[in-house]
Amino acid sequence: MSQWSNHSLKPVAQDTPLSWRHLQLRPTRLGLSLLVIALAVWVGALNYSINLAYMLSFWILAFFIMAYLLTSLQLLGLRGGAHYHGELFVGDEADIVFQFSSLSNRYRAFHVVLDEYRVFIQSDQDVIPDTILALPTTRRGYLVIPNLILISTAPFGLVQAKASLQSTSQILVYPRAEAHPIPSSMTNTELEGTANTQKGGDDLSYLNEYQRGESLQHVAWKVFAKQRRLLSKYFESESAHPPDVISYQDYPENTSADRLASFLCYRILEAEKMHQSYSLVLPKGTIPPSRKQRALALSALSML
Amino acid sequence: MKTFRQSYPSQTAQYTALIALSVVSLPLLLQLPALLIAIFLFTLFARFILVSLNIVALKAWQTILAIIGIAALVYFNINSLVGRDGGIAFLLFLALLKSFEGGTVRDWQVLLLASLFLVVGPLLFDQSILSGLWMALSLWAILVALASVNQVRLKNALSQASFALLLTFPLMGVLFIATPRLPEPLWKMPQSSDTTVSGLSETLNPGSVSELIQSNSLAFNAVFNDRTPGKPEMYWRLMTMGEFDGTSWQATPTRYPNTSNPTTDNPISYTMTMADQNGRLPALDYPTVVDEQSEKRVGATVVAKNTYAQLRRFTLKSSLSNRLPENLDQLQKQHYLYLSRNNYQTQSLGKTLSAESKTSEEFIQKSLQFIENNGFKYTLTPPKLDHSPNQIDTFLFQTKQGFCEHYASAFAFLMRSGGLPSRVVTGYQGGTYYPDGNFWQVRSKDAHAWVEVWLPEYQEWLRVDPTSAVSNSRINGGIEDALPEESGLQNQTGFWHELQQTSQFQWQQWIVGFDVAKQNMLFSWLGLNRVNAFTILLVILIGGLITAAPIFFWWRKVSRQQINPLSQGFLLLKERILPTDWASTESMGPIELLAFVKEHGTEEMIKKLEPLINELIKLHYEETNPSKQKVWRWYAKAKSFRRKNH
Numbered sequence: 001m002s003q004w005s006n007h008s009l010k011p012v013a014q015d016t017p018l019s020w021r022h023l024q025l026r027p028t029r030l031g032l033s034l035l036v037i038a039l040a041v042w043v044g045a046l047n048y049s050i051n052l053a054y055m056l057s058f059w060i061l062a063f064f065i066m067a068y069l070l071t072s073l074q075l076l077g078l079r080g081g082a083h084y085h086g087e088l089f090v091g092d093e094a095d096i097v098f099q100f101s102s103l104s105n106r107y108r109a110f111h112v113v114l115d116e117y118r119v120f121i122q123s124d125q126d127v128i129p130d131t132i133l134a135l136p137t138t139r140r141g142y143l144v145i146p147n148l149i150l151i152s153t154a155p156f157g158l159v160q161a162k163a164s165l166q167s168t169s170q171i172l173v174y175p176r177a178e179a180h181p182i183p184s185s186m187t188n189t190e191l192e193g194t195a196n197t198q199k200g201g202d203d204l205s206y207l208n209e210y211q212r213g214e215s216l217q218h219v220a221w222k223v224f225a226k227q228r229r230l231l232s233k234y235f236e237s238e239s240a241h242p243p244d245v246i247s248y249q250d251y252p253e254n255t256s257a258d259r260l261a262s263f264l265c266y267r268i269l270e271a272e273k274m275h276q277s278y279s280l281v282l283p284k285g286t287i288p289p290s291r292k293q294r295a296l297a298l299s300a301l302s303m304l
Numbered sequence: 305m306k307t308f309r310q311s312y313p314s315q316t317a318q319y320t321a322l323i324a325l326s327v328v329s330l331p332l333l334l335q336l337p338a339l340l341i342a343i344f345l346f347t348l349f350a351r352f353i354l355v356s357l358n359i360v361a362l363k364a365w366q367t368i369l370a371i372i373g374i375a376a377l378v379y380f381n382i383n384s385l386v387g388r389d390g391g392i393a394f395l396l397f398l399a400l401l402k403s404f405e406g407g408t409v410r411d412w413q414v415l416l417l418a419s420l421f422l423v424v425g426p427l428l429f430d431q432s433i434l435s436g437l438w439m440a441l442s443l444w445a446i447l448v449a450l451a452s453v454n455q456v457r458l459k460n461a462l463s464q465a466s467f468a469l470l471l472t473f474p475l476m477g478v479l480f481i482a483t484p485r486l487p488e489p490l491w492k493m494p495q496s497s498d499t500t501v502s503g504l505s506e507t508l509n510p511g512s513v514s515e516l517i518q519s520n521s522l523a524f525n526a527v528f529n530d531r532t533p534g535k536p537e538m539y540w541r542l543m544t545m546g547e548f549d550g551t552s553w554q555a556t557p558t559r560y561p562n563t564s565n566p567t568t569d570n571p572i573s574y575t576m577t578m579a580d581q582n583g584r585l586p587a588l589d590y591p592t593v594v595d596e597q598s599e600k601r602v603g604a605t606v607v608a609k610n611t612y613a614q615l616r617r618f619t620l621k622s623s624l625s626n627r628l629p630e631n632l633d634q635l636q637k638q639h640y641l642y643l644s645r646n647n648y649q650t651q652s653l654g655k656t657l658s659a660e661s662k663t664s665e666e667f668i669q670k671s672l673q674f675i676e677n678n679g680f681k682y683t684l685t686p687p688k689l690d691h692s693p694n695q696i697d698t699f700l701f702q703t704k705q706g707f708c709e710h711y712a713s714a715f716a717f718l719m720r721s722g723g724l725p726s727r728v729v730t731g732y733q734g735g736t737y738y739p740d741g742n743f744w745q746v747r748s749k750d751a752h753a754w755v756e757v758w759l760p761e762y763q764e765w766l767r768v769d770p771t772s773a774v775s776n777s778r779i780n781g782g783i784e785d786a787l788p789e790e791s792g793l794q795n796q797t798g799f800w801h802e803l804q805q806t807s808q809f810q811w812q813q814w815i816v817g818f819d820v821a822k823q824n825m826l827f828s829w830l831g832l833n834r835v836n837a838f839t840i841l842l843v844i845l846i847g848g849l850i851t852a853a854p855i856f857f858w859w860r861k862v863s864r865q866q867i868n869p870l871s872q873g874f875l876l877l878k879e880r881i882l883p884t885d886w887a888s889t890e891s892m893g894p895i896e897l898l899a900f901v902k903e904h905g906t907e908e909m910i911k912k913l914e915p916l917i918n919e920l921i922k923l924h925y926e927e928t929n930p931s932k933q934k935v936w937r938w939y940a941k942a943k944s945f946r947r948k949n950h
Contacts, residue, residue: 019867053427055436062475062476063469066855103867104862106862107457155451156464157451
């Protein structure tokens with residue numbers, strides 16, 4: 001929002017309770033107009049000697065001063081920030097979750113401004129229900145969440161209080177998976193590194209975060225009962241099936257980096273879905289099978 | 305992307321704004337002609353319906369047409385678009401039109417600002433307690449609407465507006481008391497020409513006074529500064545009428561100077577709070593000393609030097625008497641002896657009674673006895689007199705029923721017929737005393753007419769009230785005693801009535817009538833001898849501090865609820881001590897911080913910080929429930945450390 005002049009606002013670390021020194025207060029246009037009316041009423045009162053009009057003008061003035069306190073209370077003591085959880089692919093909307101809380105349950109109403117987007121939050125609870133802002137993603141790589149600007153003109157719109165919360169979040173946007181006929185893959189004979197998969201076929205190899213689409217039969221339910229975490233079981237294979245090789249070299253040299261990333265991403269996701277072991281070969285190195293292979297592979301493709 | 309002010313407020317917000325406009329408009333509407341009221345109400349109702357149907361805005365050409373139409377409507381009904389009546393009516397309709405235009409948050413905010421300006425309008429007409437309450441209600445409604453338009457939930461808008469108004473009331477009071485006042489208004493509001501409701505007319509006809517009784521509107525309040533006269537002595541003269549054309553009496557213009565010379569035997573001092581009646585001020589018979597705002601004129605009447613419609617205080621002195629010494633020259637005698645060529649029966653009676661009397665006083669007595677002994681009746685509803693010029697004859701010899709104006713008119717004519725100069729005097733007689741407020745209230749029901757007869761033997765006027773010959777209870781008890789059923793005015797008593805009248809009086813004294821004199825009095829009471837820039841600032845400062853106290857305590861309570869003092873205080877210490885680019889400021893604990901300071905800090909810093917951190921550890925980790933005082937005291941120390949150490 002170009003009209004917000006934020007240069008003088010010093011960002012505060014997220015989850016730091018806002019105090020007086022973090023706020024910038026100024027009257028709004030409505031507030032200034034109110035002062036002009038108070039002045040006009042006062043002039044009329046003076047000239048016509050109407051005492052009730054004096055009272056009215058002074059009441060408006062006193063009330064305007066009070067508005068500064070009431071508006072600053074909208075932000076004072078507030079703590080929180082913006083977070084994002086989960087994977088994000090190009091074309092998806094990043095559901096940025098705003099989480100705010102305070103030590104009191106007084107009524108608050110404020111806007112959260114994130115770049116050119118604005119969301120309005122109001123609550124009278126100490127833990128303010130989460131608010132989600134969906135940001136579109138258009139390219140892979142790091143999506144930096146800019147500093148949050150909190151703005152409130154509540155309750156009456158006469159004074160504006162502003163604060164800035166430092167954003168420490170950046171979201172890695174994975175490439176969009178592009179479906180295509182999969183070229184035949186190489187075996188693992190030329191690969192370096194080891195795969196941790198040489199024991200019995202029913203032996204559990206490792207657990208990894210459950211991904212959407214995976215079979216519920218592979219979920220480690222005992223772990224879920226204890227820790228409330230959904231994890232999928234990955235088993236060792238007895239046969240000498242080497243991991244599939246997903247390589248950048250499977251595609252013509254003139255394939256653009258974005259397209260290449262999309263193709264490779266598709267293949268990775270398919271392999272993950274089928275619980276197939278794979279190795280990802282990229283110009284800068286190879287990512288062998290491991291517990292965190294999915295995340296490592298997708299991250300590498302984001303930065304390709 | 306639209307800004308917030310370009311967005312549309314919720315339906316609830318629009319309703320609250322329209323309700324605020326309705327509240328503000330109500331007293332203004334009562335001043336407008338019936339046609340304008342009807343059109344305004346219809347248009348307002350239509351807007352409510354359109355809001356419910358989510359129909360937003362007029363087009364630009366429709367708005368322009370509407371403005372022209374409104375201007376024409378107001379002009380043809382009020383004959384003006386500026387000034388008090390026309391200007392307010394025009395602004396009122398423009399504000400309503402604003403609600404049809406645009407519909408964005410900005411438009412509704414402008415509407416509410418216009419409403420705020422309209423609040424001043426009725427105060428030009430009326431500053432009663434009800435007006436004050438309405439003003440507060442309007443301000444509250446506008447604030448609720450402003451909050452609602454600003455997306456605040458309705459229940460929070462209601463509570464925030466109430467809370468803000470209550471907390472700011474004391475500060476408003478301090479500013480009200482301290483602000484200097486002008487001795488008199490720069491822009492004086494012109495007097496209304498309509499005297500039928502509240503004031504006595506300068507022409508006395510049969511019915512002039514009796515019509516006023518019905519309105520029972522307040523004429524003035526009076527406070528006696530030393531002693532209080534009895535009700536029968538309370539004749540408040542307003543104007544004298546010497547010119548009679550056969551049917552009506554005309555007030556003597558106030559441009560003529562006073563040539564009477566009242567005695568000073570029986571002095572009494574009093575202060576009246578009122579708006580002058582076209583420059584005229586009532587005064588107890590007979591005024592001796594007037595204040596700097598007023599002066600004496602012909603017939604020992606009192607007028608305001610500058611006349612305007614606003615309420616103010618007049619302090620006068622009178623000498624209680626029914627006699628007013630005045631030497632009349634030949635022209636004056638002729639003026640007060642003039643008889644029109646009619647009412648010959650009365651003229652004949654006058655001559656007869658005068659011939660039978662040895663002295664002027666005997667003649668007056670015989671005339672009173674004529675009224676007393678010939679079946680006259682005192683009534684608010686006498687038979688209508690014919691339109692002939694012989695109305696006095698008709699009254700004295702046929703109908704024999706009338707109100708004070710009939711008796712006064714007839715008696716004055718009778719006196720002239722007997723060769724005694726006489727005049728009618730109109731004003732008020734009596735009043736109602738309110739012991740709780742120690743003030744007298746004179747209303748239009750106390751309006752009265754009597755006679756003054758000039759006695760050549762004494763060269764003085766004698767007050768004669770012919771009404772006393774038919775109704776003594778009118779003089780001693782008031783109209784509600786004399787004619788309880790006809791007047792419809794029972795002697796109102798009771799706690800609520802007394803409270804209402806006393807409140808109204810105090811309101812007049814301390815709010816509406818708070819002027820330079822009252823301000824000086826208040827400042828003296830506070831030990832400040834003069835009202836000047838220094839004393840005003842002093843009052844504002846001290847008063848402001850006192851009235852800001854509730855705000856301060858509320859603020860302290862609320863802001864303390866926002867923070868955990870130990871966490872916040874520790875954060876302040878870390879921010880002060882650690883470099884700005886320190887990576888793990890948030891996660892650093894007190895022991896680590898102390899270790900950091902011992903490694904990098906000076907001896908002095910360690911000496912100051914170590915006890916502070918040890919106390920924090922004790923409060924935060926060792927004590928299960930540390931007292932609030934200890935915790936907040938530690939926070940104050942942390943803030944002080946942060947402030948003093950760089």
